[in-house]
Amino acid sequence: MTQWMFARDTAVHARGGGILDTAIRENWDIGGKANGGYLLAIAARAMALETGRPDPVTITAHYLSPGKVGPVEAQVSTVKQGRRFTVASASLSAQGKPLLQVLGTFGDLAAGTDAFERIEAAPPELPSPEHCVRQDPARGSPRIFGSIDVRLDPEDAGFQHGEPSGLLRTRGWFRLLNEEPVDTLGLLLAVDAFPPTAFNGRLPVAWTPTVEMTVHLRGRPAPGWLRASFSTRFVSAGFLEEDGEIWDSSGRLVAQSRQLALLPRDAA
Amino acid sequence: MTQWMFARDTAVHARGGGILDTAIRENWDIGGKANGGYLLAIAARAMALETGRPDPVTITAHYLSPGKVGPVEAQVSTVKQGRRFTVASASLSAQGKPLLQVLGTFGDLAAGTDAFERIEAAPPELPSPEHCVRQDPARGSPRIFGSIDVRLDPEDAGFQHGEPSGLLRTRGWFRLLNEEPVDTLGLLLAVDAFPPTAFNGRLPVAWTPTVEMTVHLRGRPAPGWLRASFSTRFVSAGFLEEDGEIWDSSGRLVAQSRQLALLPRDAA
Numbered sequence: 207m208t209q210w211m212f213a214r215d216t217a218v219h220a221r222g223g224g225i226l227d228t229a230i231r232e233n234w235d236i237g238g239k240a241n242g243g244y245l246l247a248i249a250a251r252a253m254a255l256e257t258g259r260p261d262p263v264t265i266t267a268h269y270l271s272p273g274k275v276g277p278v279e280a281q282v283s284t285v286k287q288g289r290r291f292t293v294a295s296a297s298l299s300a301q302g303k304p305l306l307q308v309l310g311t312f313g314d315l316a317a318g319t320d321a322f323e324r325i326e327a328a329p330p331e332l333p334s335p336e337h338c339v340r341q342d343p344a345r346g347s348p349r350i351f352g353s354i355d356v357r358l359d360p361e362d363a364g365f366q367h368g369e370p371s372g373l374l375r376t377r378g379w380f381r382l383l384n385e386e387p388v389d390t391l392g393l394l395l396a397v398d399a400f401p402p403t404a405f406n407g408r409l410p411v412a413w414t415p416t417v418e419m420t421v422h423l424r425g426r427p428a429p430g431w432l433r434a435s436f437s438t439r440f441v442s443a444g445f446l447e448e449d450g451e452i453w454d455s456s457g458r459l460v461a462q463s464r465q466l467a468l469l470p471r472d473a474a
Numbered sequence: 475m476t477q478w479m480f481a482r483d484t485a486v487h488a489r490g491g492g493i494l495d496t497a498i499r500e501n502w503d504i505g506g507k508a509n510g511g512y513l514l515a516i517a518a519r520a521m522a523l524e525t526g527r528p529d530p531v532t533i534t535a536h537y538l539s540p541g542k543v544g545p546v547e548a549q550v551s552t553v554k555q556g557r558r559f560t561v562a563s564a565s566l567s568a569q570g571k572p573l574l575q576v577l578g579t580f581g582d583l584a585a586g587t588d589a590f591e592r593i594e595a596a597p598p599e600l601p602s603p604e605h606c607v608r609q610d611p612a613r614g615s616p617r618i619f620g621s622i623d624v625r626l627d628p629e630d631a632g633f634q635h636g637e638p639s640g641l642l643r644t645r646g647w648f649r650l651l652n653e654e655p656v657d658t659l660g661l662l663l664a665v666d667a668f669p670p671t672a673f674n675g676r677l678p679v680a681w682t683p684t685v686e687m688t689v690h691l692r693g694r695p696a697p698g699w700l701r702a703s704f705s706t707r708f709v710s711a712g713f714l715e716e717d718g719e720i721w722d723s724s725g726r727l728v729a730q731s732r733q734l735a736l737l738p739r740d741a742a
Contacts, residue, residue: 263713264686264734266534268561268579270554285565285575286538291685293536293575295563297553307553307561309577311536311685315711322678322737324709326642374594410590417559417579418532420688422734424711440727441592443583443692445531447730459708462715464732466532466690469590 210386211353212395216244218252218280226252226280230273230300236348240273242416242465243398244350247391249296249308252280254391257292257312261390265310266420273298273305285309315390315425329453330377330435332359338378339363341401354399355381365405374407374438376400379431380452388432390423390461396432397421397450397463403438404446404467411470414446419465430455444469478654479621480663484512486520486548494520494548498541498568504616508541510684510733511666512618515659517564517576520548522659525560525580529658533578534688541566541573553577583658583693597721598645598703600627606646607631609669622667623649633673642675642706644668647699648720656700658691658729664700665689665718665731671706672714672735679738682714687733698723712737 215231228251234244246267254260278300285293291313298306332338338357341347346366358378364371380396382388388396397419404414433453438446450463483499496519502512514535522528546568553561559581566574600606606625609615614634626646632639648664650656656664665687672682701721706714718731 264536266577266686266688268532268553268577270561285536286572293538295575295577304554307563307577309534309536309563309575321712321739322709324642324675324677326707374592407592409592418534418688420534420686420732422713422715422732424708424713439594440692440730441590442727444589445690445692447690459710462708464688464690471589 210384212382212386212392216248216251216391218248218255220255224256224282226255226282228252228278228280230275230278232275233353234350236350241350241398242269242419243395245273245298245306246308246419247394248278249280249298249306250310250391250394252282253294253296253308253310254312256282257284257294259292259312259314261313261315261426262394262421262423263291263311263313263315264420264422265308265394266418268307268418269416270304270306274300276300278305315423325459329433329457332377332379332433335379335431350399353383355383356399362406365401370408371406372408374403375436376403376406377435380434381431387429388427390426393423393427393452393461394421396434396452397461400434400436403436403448407438409441409469414467414469417466417468419463421461421463423461425458425460427454427460428456441469444471478652480650480654480660484516484519484659486516486523488523492524492550494523494550496520496546496548498543498546500543501621502618504618509618509666510537510687511663513541513566513574514576514687515662516546517548517566517574518578518659518662520550521562521564521576521578522580524550525552525562527560527580527582529581529583529694530662530689530691531559531579531581531583532688532690533576533662534686535574535576536686537574537684538572542568544568546573583691593727597701597725600645600647600701603647603699618667621651623651624667630674633669638676639674640676642671643704644671644674645703648702649699655697656695658694661691661695661720661729662689664702664720665729668702668704671704671716675706677709677737682735682737685734685736687731689729689731691729693726693728695722695728696724709737712739
């Protein structure tokens with residue numbers, strides 16, 4: 207068994223018949239609720255095991271109830287098995303209460319690296335990790351930041367001392383602890399591991415619960431720090447989207463994410 | 475019964491037990507395959523009927539097999555019914571063969587129009603519909619363009635006479651025929667009704683089959699023409715994303731879409 211925390215805390219155990227035993231651990235907590243990317247990673251690990259395909263290629267989760275620490279059951283159904291991809295659905299539930307409903311296409315992202323490429327974007331330019339602002343539970347950040355190493359661009363960290371930038375944007379560095387490698391399941395955590403854009407954007411809300419998140423994976427990251435950037439362009443009708451990009455240390459886009467979040471109704 | 479073509483051709487008939495009868499009609503064809511947005515609209519209509527919630531808020535489809543003209547069965551399951559939203563899954567199949575797997579959150583988008591707003595974007599500036607290039611089956615466009623009125627910005631229509639712009643971008647106008655109003659189900663068609671960005675981008679492919687498409691709906695459109703813009707920033711690892719925005723005649727963003735498409739392997 208690995209002692210790496212993310213792999214250990216997302217472990218799943220097949221019981222047969224598409225049912226798997228797993229658990230929400232306390233290390234991934236944000237104010238009493240498990241992080242949404244962590245929950246998705248648990249579901250995806252169950253789906254990867256059941257489909258025999260290592261990598262989510264595109265995966266969507268709808269969030270049904272907050273995840274609390276304790277045992278969780280995953281149920282996986284194969285929707286279609288093809289030559290290159292398998293489509294599967296999964297649900298996570300705790301004591302019969304549904305937490306998460308997931309639909310994903312799984313494949314092998316080690317293949318296809320010699321494909322035609324055209325990229326109309328670039329990784330965010332960031333000060334070095336040493337010059338960024340580490341998120342630290344000892345200084346008021348949620349507990350999850352004791353389990354991952356997230357460092358914000360100082361330009362996007364002002365909300366932490368009451369000086370939000372005013373921009374709906376969050377940029378920074380991400381890695382797991384103890385040099386645990388980030389695979390495509392780890393990317394599902396990374397895309398939801400940064401403070402929400404609403405914190406910098408001076409939105410009149412304390413939090414923005416996720417309704418749905420979709421992640422496209424383009425490759426397994428090279429070792430080293432990941433660069434991340436998140437932005438929001440549309441706050442309307444009681445919703446906002448948050449678009450994320452994760453780039454690896456070789457400068458390659460490895461994940462693209464979009465979530466739809468609720469703007470709570472007490473918003474001014 | 476309405477004589478409006480889109481409503482008629484996406485009609486569903488509940489058989490009970492979450493099973494609905496429907497059909498793929500010939501009007502929505504692209505080279506022998508039904509348009510993906512049309513298929514999604516059929517599934518969403520079945521889900522709206524079964525959940526009793528009129529509007530998809532966020533909906534994701536994974537495309538399993540090409541849709542051919544003929545009878546289709548929809549199967550809808552409620553995942554979670556909440557106060558404001560119902561999460562449901564659906565599958566479309568033809569003669570037992572799976573076509574589409576869908577997961578969506580449904581609600582009522584007539585509410586929430588007085589919510590806090592902040593928009594960091596604007597609708598695309600387009601020449602008037604009269605000065606745009608109507609997609610016309612009589613001039614070589616797929617049959618679906620006889621069932622909808624799609625007009626491309628001339629800057630993005632060059633691919634039709636062998637002069638693609640070189641940019642991974644498509645912009646234009648959309649409406650249904652005979653002044654049929656576009657509701658949120660119609661928006662699911664609109665986000666997939668334009669020529670792919672690959673056609674202008676000089677990508678070495680003839681088509682880019684959709685693996686998955688997710689649509690966020692922000693409101694029911696005001697009457698009149700819709701403005702649409704689609705762009706691609708990342709062609710890598712054998713995939714490309716296509717991001718869409720649909721704006722209504724009052725200048726409001728009503729839908730945001732992203733699809734993951736395959737870059738076929740014979741790409742140079």
